[in-house]
Amino acid sequence: MKYYGKMPIHGPLKMEDFELPKTIIIDQPYVDRYPLDEALEKGTLFPNLYRPYKPHKKEYKK
Numbered sequence: 001m002k003y004y005g006k007m008p009i010h011g012p013l014k015m016e017d018f019e020l021p022k023t024i025i026i027d028q029p030y031v032d033r034y035p036l037d038e039a040l041e042k043g044t045l046f047p048n049l050y051r052p053y054k055p056h057k058k059e060y061k062k
Helices: 036-042
Strands: 002-004 007-009
Touching: none
Parallel strands: none
Antiparallel strands: 002 007
């Protein structure tokens, strides 16, 4: 028997078989704003929503 995650697949997959994704909304108090040129660089007008991507270093073992 094949599985999709923990769900066994008995035939074609149907949308009713899947759970819809959940959203997470960060509280956004309107207290400060970036200048427009800086906001365009950072991708947000609000400093409390700015979370830059920090890539992780991967160590490869040979």
